[in-house]
Amino acid sequence: MSVIKVSKENFESEVLNSDKPVLVDFNANWCGPCKMLKPILDEVSEERTDVKIVSVNIDDEDELAEDYSVYSIPCLVLFKNGAEAKRSVGLIPKTEVENFINQ
Amino acid sequence: MYDVIIIGAGPAGLTAAIYARRAEKKALVLEAKSYGGQIVNTPDIENYPVCPHISGFDFATNLYEQTKALGAEIVFEKAVDIINGEKEKEVVTEKGKYSCKAIIIATGSENRKLGVEGENELIGRGISYCATCDGAFYRKKTVAVVGGGNTALEDALYLADVAEKVYLIHRRDSFRGEEATLNKLKERDNVQFVLNSTVTALKAEKRLNAIEVTDKDGKVTEICVNGLFVAVGRIPETQNFGKTVELDESGYVVAGENCVTNADGVFVAGDNRVKSVRQLVTATADGAVAATEAVKYINQL
Numbered sequence: 001m002s003v004i005k006v007s008k009e010n011f012e013s014e015v016l017n018s019d020k021p022v023l024v025d026f027n028a029n030w031c032g033p034c035k036m037l038k039p040i041l042d043e044v045s046e047e048r049t050d051v052k053i054v055s056v057n058i059d060d061e062d063e064l065a066e067d068y069s070v071y072s073i074p075c076l077v078l079f080k081n082g083a084e085a086k087r088s089v090g091l092i093p094k095t096e097v098e099n100f101i102n103q
Numbered sequence: 104m105y106d107v108i109i110i111g112a113g114p115a116g117l118t119a120a121i122y123a124r125r126a127e128k129k130a131l132v133l134e135a136k137s138y139g140g141q142i143v144n145t146p147d148i149e150n151y152p153v154c155p156h157i158s159g160f161d162f163a164t165n166l167y168e169q170t171k172a173l174g175a176e177i178v179f180e181k182a183v184d185i186i187n188g189e190k191e192k193e194v195v196t197e198k199g200k201y202s203c204k205a206i207i208i209a210t211g212s213e214n215r216k217l218g219v220e221g222e223n224e225l226i227g228r229g230i231s232y233c234a235t236c237d238g239a240f241y242r243k244k245t246v247a248v249v250g251g252g253n254t255a256l257e258d259a260l261y262l263a264d265v266a267e268k269v270y271l272i273h274r275r276d277s278f279r280g281e282e283a284t285l286n287k288l289k290e291r292d293n294v295q296f297v298l299n300s301t302v303t304a305l306k307a308e309k310r311l312n313a314i315e316v317t318d319k320d321g322k323v324t325e326i327c328v329n330g331l332f333v334a335v336g337r338i339p340e341t342q343n344f345g346k347t348v349e350l351d352e353s354g355y356v357v358a359g360e361n362c363v364t365n366a367d368g369v370f371v372a373g374d375n376r377v378k379s380v381r382q383l384v385t386a387t388a389d390g391a392v393a394a395t396e397a398v399k400y401i402n403q404l
Contacts, residue, residue, distance in 0.1 A: 028239075030146055031146075031236065032139075032143040032144055032145070032146065032158060032159045032160035032163075033143055033144060033236070035160045036137050036138075036139065036143055036160065036163075065240075069228060069309060069310050070227070070240075071227060071228060071229060071231070071237060071240045071241075071310065071330065072226065072227035072228075072231055072236070072237045072240070073236070073237070075227055087227070089226050089227030090226070090227070091136065091137055091143070092136070093135075093136050093137055093179055094179075
């Protein structure tokens with residue numbers, strides 16, 4: 001499944017009410033490390049069916065960034081059953097993204 | 104067997120791979136994280152000859168594609184050791200071993216941490232090591248910068264345009280950074296200098312909300328901040344290679360402008376080498392020099 005963009009409008013239905021764990025990628029167009037992370041997340045998203053990966057552009061969705069206390073990007077937040085389970089800040093390689101989802 | 108293994112896929116390492124390939128040597132680049140190194144964090148590079156403006160991401164991606172197109176192999180594994188045999192060398196990674204005739208260490212450097220309790224947990228929740236990356240989150244907020252070098256001064260100046268108030272905390276009363284930048288900072292009404300002081304504690308609930316600062320007389324002050332930008336220097340990533348090559352007291356690999364180390368057939372390129380100017384252009388220059396020296400070495404074996 002490809003990475004879908006989410007906004008304040010569909011955050012609840014796509015993330016909080018999801019029956020699968022959701023990995024939210026908070027990013028921005030001006031952020032180099034975010035651009036490096038994007039193809040990695042695309043790959044993981046295509047390979048895995050047990051987790052949904054979505055993208056939040058923090059410039060378009062500043063309220064979401066504020067709500068979830070995102071102050072540094074790229075920031076990956078894993079949601080399980082509508083609540084934050086864990087987060088990772090900064091560019092990480094594919095194996096670490098997979099470990100982050102698995103553990 | 105490879106002719107040359109290059110450890111690190113930043114500007115120095117990838118440039119070394121380009122030069123090795125153009126000398127028709129079989130080259131492998133090993134990278135622990137992702138290509139590009141720290142330049143990826145720079146939104147706009149303005150001091151690289153010929154490119155008046157290029158983003159760090161574009162620079163790194165172009166360099167990576169160029170290196171691959173020339174036939175260098177790039178493998179994402181962390182190098183943990185070097186076995187420096189006389190005829191054959193080996194680079195040991197977390198997953199395996201690769202043999203070669205020459206090695207170029209181009210591992211760069213990482214941010215030095217403050218070493219205050221709670222720092223790691225607050226990264227991305229108020230603690231940052233990159234003002235240009237994260238400054239935008241602190242619009243109209245209060246931040247502190249800690250450090251006394253150019254990076255600290257430039258970070259403070261950048262943040263003075265964005266944030267409501269900027270504290271600049273430094274353990275001495277004079278700065279190592281450029282006078283011109285310091286003077287610009289002194290003209291800013293929203294920048295307050297906190298000198299002869301160190302950050303001794305971080306106060307946080309869900310995120311950082313204050314720091315405790317101790318001055319040289321032991322007086323403790325609490326300052327409310329939304330963000331703390333740490334700019335206290337960098338540490339060369341050479342820990343795994345200290346038994347192979349000579350390091351200076353700060354951990355930089357000892358080598359002159361020819362990038363030749365004390366270990367036969369082992370070369371160094373980029374920010375992890377002892378040098379006075381650590382810039383993109385000197386990193387790529389090192390890559391070219393180290394690869395040329397490595398090729399010379401291989402050809403005389």
